[in-house]
Amino acid sequence: MKRSKGFRSKTRHKLQRTKRVGRTNPITRKIQSFEVNDLVHIIIDPSIHRGQPHPRFHGKTGRIVDKMGKSYVVTIKDGKKDKKLIVRPEHLQLQE
Template identity: 70%
Template sequence: MTQRSRGFRSKTRYKLKKTLRAGRSNPITKKIQTFQEEDLVHIIIDPSVHKGQPHPRFHGKTGKIADKRGQAYIVAINDGNKAKKLIIRPEHLKIQE
């Protein structure tokens, strides 16, 4: 019997699906957006950009910008009772309004 693949994007068929006719797939404004420390952001994964993508378990979570590292941001979130810091590129972040 063969082993099933358990890659980074396994079991994400519906979570990482782009909406039909969403307009331009990845506009440049998502890539060049900037955030300040202490900003609240939503983690919304853009499946067409693989670089700087967080694990799919964090899709839909809200966190706080802790720091900037290169082009990416360090986002602090609580995963259950544990505080975690994720390194995420701005294409996968959306400012909370």
């Protein structure tokens, strides 16, 4: 038998959410908007599969470069390279 190595493998602890009363997916996270050059944190919401970046980018901070439909193009520094991620706003938080 061969072990699965899917998109969300080895993320049991990383993509956990704490339980809380009320809605688990507040609508305000979905309708938030960002401007170009805003600094944002990539915090993956595991209950929304659409528009998730790869789990290796969970917790990273990047800069909004462009808007693409409902999603945003976020550039981050990964080692020596700049990488562009296409992420939906449910998985982004504005850096204060």
